[in-house]
Amino acid sequence: MTQDDTLMTTLTVREAVYYSAQLQLPDSMTKSEKLDRADTAIREMGLQGCVNTRIGGWNVKGLSGGQKRRVSICIEILTRPRLLFLDEPTSGLDSATSYHVMSRIIKLAQQDRRTVVASIHQPSGEVFELFHNLCLLSAGKLVYFGPASTANEVSLRIFLCI
Secondary structure, X not given: OOOOOOOOOOOEHHXXXXXXXXXXXXXXXXXXXXXXXXXXXXXXXXXXXXXXXXXXXXXXXXXXXXXXXXXXXXXXXXXXXXXXXXXXXOOOOOHHHHHHHHHHHHHXXXXXXXXXXXXXXXXXXXXXXXXXXXXXXXXXEEEEEEEHHHHHHHHHHHHHHO
């Protein structure tokens, strides 16, 4: 998933996800199966309450930034990828919305045993605690890879050494 949401502003959440399901899912699936998969993804991302809301944009009122981000993620998870790359899934979101988005992603990863790789700059403490493993880079070089729970100690040592 890219950092910027590229959604058609005139579609509702349901329409955007349904159309994506029709286009992305294999022809071997029936229309009914594709719609079921779309409904499941909508539920998994907690979008049931806004399925009939237009996505909206700069000139048309619609979804909040967090809801738009969840629609983008919803479209990405339709195919049930075993590996999900997310570029700045919390960019532009407040800390509460960031936590909500990331907790949904973590729940999906655990439920389906899928790997999620996300680039996140300056996550809040609450979001940081959701991470299992952490890869820290400095100037393009690996400085730490391991359990996120021990990263604070390591980050402090790295900070003091640099």
